[in-house]
Amino acid sequence: MINKKFKKVVSMLLVGAMVVSMAACGKKGDDNNKGNQSKDGDNNNKVEATKAPAPENEETVKSLAEYPKVDSFNYYSIGAGITDEEFNALDLAKLVEDQTGYKVTYSQSPADPMDAQTAITNIFMLKQDYQAVKVGKDQFYTLLAMGALKPITKYIEGSTNLKDQISEFGWGTASKDGEIYAIPQKNAFASTAVGICYRKDWLEEYNVANPSAQIPVPSEENGYSMSLTDYKTMLTYFATKVPAGGYAMAVDTNVVYMENILPAFGIYHEWADINGQLTYVVNQPGFAEYAAYMEDLYDNGLILYQATSDDAGAVKSLQSRTAGAGRIAHWNAFAIETTNAKEGTDLSTYTDDSIGYISALVPDDCKGDKSKVRVFAAEGYVYYTVIPNFATEEQAAAYVDFADKKLDKDFFLKLVLGTEGDTYSIVDGQYYPILPAFNDKQGFSDKFIDGTRENDYAAYWLCRVRKTAAQEKMFSQSNYNVGATGIQNPVTVMPPNEAYDTYYNAANIEVKNAIVISMFQKDVPFDLAAIQAKFDEYEGKAVTESVNNWYGSWDLKDQFNTVRAR
Template sequence: MLKKHKKMMLLTLAASLSVTSLVACSSKSTDSGSSATPNSTASAAPASAGPKPELKSLQVWQQEDYNTYPVAKFLEEKTGYKVKYDMMPQDKPTDKLNILIASGEPYDAITTNGTADFKALYADYAKKGALTDLGPLIDKYGPNIKAAIDPNALEAAKVDGKLYAIPTKTLPSAGESLYIRQDWLDKVGMKAPTTLDELVAVLKAFKEKDPGGNGDKNIPLTIRGEAMFINNIVGAFGISTFWNDVNGKLTPRVLDPAYKDYVTFAADLFKQGLLDKEFAANKDATAKEKFTSGRAGMIMLHWADVPVIADALAKNIPTAKANFIPALKGKDGKAGLTAPSGFDRITFIPKASKHPEDAIKWMNAKLEKETFKTMAIGEENKHYTFKDGAYTPIQPIFTDERNRANNFLMGTDDTNYPTYWQARVRKDMRLFDAWNFMNTIQPANTRIKDPLGFAPYLPEFTKNFQQLNTMVGDYTTKLIFGAEPLSGLDAFIAKFKSSGGDVSFKEVNDWYATVKK
């Protein structure tokens, strides 16, 4: 993974140099790309004069063709803009994006994922002068953008004080937790665990009483290999996310005193045979097969996977039943289910765009309240029904015509979209019940958001995060597996700090000191 990361950084560097050369040598292109600023001569002309130009948009990868998807036709009718959609490849999208930016491909809007690698590229492009400053354009042509999008999200999307992208916020829903065979619990005469001690007792009962009749193939708990921080369990130690507040400072897990307690607990599960002895080699599909085949009694699972897992389990074992367990409490009462925070998507306009004003007008038109709602979930009594404050999809047309609507978003109606969005989890009531249990029934304080979700671009943190994350993950796996002694933790911490941990800690907390209340 580290080699892959280094390769990506080299590609990013090479492309960044190309971007720098492009911006420096193509002043005519740069000037035309920024002609929408209020002080420019071009912006003084009425933007509505003449027919609207066809826009060119680059999107994230999806299975269907954007151009023929029903949402595209709807948006063309409502906004008046015809758009030619391209999409990035599923594999190595950052490489493709670097090439397109460096070559000056005249896209009018580019939407990427909001993950750390794309945020880093976005900030780099902005610093190199390859993107259009959207502030003046939004002031002039974006009243819906200003009204709909959370001001905190807009602020977090700025680079060096200027806004170069429209952020689409991620929804802070808890995703993964521990999914357990209820029929196994019934057979051993126990209830779903609510504490770490109860969890251990249940897993011991699964091992010793073998309710699945698997003999020596019995697995009390299985996880995928890269999930060494087991969601729900890790929350009981107060380290749900990579960075957590410790005495007023954002602190990486490995520097948190609770880290040692967590790895000791997880290693003990492994030693007792309660955690899958093959977990380090498990792919996601491997762990799921062990659960759906009836060999494992518990798995770390995302609620979005419940229908598929439930169908496979029912096919293999018709009498099987399974549910998510509550957020487990640790010895000090801590509990937590990791919830994302920050950007799901970011949309920017490259300087090479031929129509920056129209691109902003198009995005603004998409955020008109009724247009946005219809784009996101369709028409009432055609795509959904509305009753008692809940949006329920009408199938199969909702899935056929709105399942990919989220990929057309360029900012959301942040007040209403979280409610509209719930139509998606009502496509299958098993899906809704799983999501609802984790995000409504469980106490609100158990959903722990990433505290860095809305942090601005932090160059040292961004540069070092992937490497540090990989280091900690690999080391944690070795500790749990027994391949490294816990006595070596101090030496590892020293290596972590010297590999970018110290400078990242300072940068993160310099920012954190300005925002914490």
């Protein structure tokens, strides 16, 4: 997390930078010759043949092809973990150049967040020689507020692919006062990274031993869910199966907001709309009941809490088979499922039938009803590629054209996945990676994306969670029917917010610490009022008020894709 005081200093620097930039916005900068020079060194822009400019009152939208453009520019990108020389030499860079016709020189952002923030600031303050800059959400909104960006609305309207492949909501997040200022890049789709891994073989044993009180095995039929009472019953049985020193369930350090359990109590995200107001998790109805449930599991000896980093967490406990259940991420599934694979087994295609996954718990009165499953789903626009306001119109048109051509349907598939039969295959209409070719050739493909074909990208991206059968198994079960069950957090698309940015992280940490002391210690009753007071002590009321000031005036609220509570 970037230091908050540092962020304020950066904002002040940007203000100063914009004063200088806006004073010079009516003339071409002398420091951006790379984008202004043609390949033969002529300082005049080499442009495509165009029609005469349309009259100012012309209502017909010009196509992007009609605007004058430079043929080369500099692009400041997100770091890929290799040198700039290696990045520019990638086959993918040549592929993009051949498709678009533009000679683009890439530079990469430093890995350290503070260094990256400084580098972005310097680009705009010093008018460095970059004509396209990829930034994160908060950086975009800061630059937008400072007047540092060039509007690109007319170029987007004249585009072939961009205007149609990026959603209205996406363009809304990149706009201000009716003008578009960036090309937004969306996550593939709303999904959850975590689920509850459990010993399916032990559950099946329990069912055989208890034919009159069986627990439905999580499956497609019930949306990979389990009821609250059944889950406790299952853990109680697991406690008799684990070896000495083992526990029925392992919980990682500071994981107190269990995304797969909270929805059973009507809590669908850390911040959720409750009667039109965004409400923090500990103030949401149902949190007291959730805490009582978790405290009961702990007090009954069913939970091992990882008190320090030296203690085994959920993944290691499941790998060693000293725990019967635990919350893990889908990229951990391979390590857990292949632990007991026989020597010589093709691990990429191996899954362990003794391991299963629970997408979410549901209330007892919703047992077996997959329509009642809810999961925390993360989605949003994570990157924005912007054009500094000191860039020329010819440079702006060139960058938008460059991005537009990359969204050609056939080319976008090739950029993201490569070549069928070489780097990927299609099985039953689904995309699967061919390893190791996919990793070797497509490992950096995401670094060359500016915006996506949003509907197509969702299907293409799944290729990346199918690198092993174990990972695919967990991801698909944890995200079963996520389009209907996933609920998003509006705060993830909130612009920079002074109170939230300044206080929320510290307040959230203090609240979690207080919950751990109360929830995961025996003979310490849970005191919800004290937990809520801790949030207020760390400026929780100011954070809530500030968040709702934004939420109440947010004109994209109705478009935000939210599944309502049952």
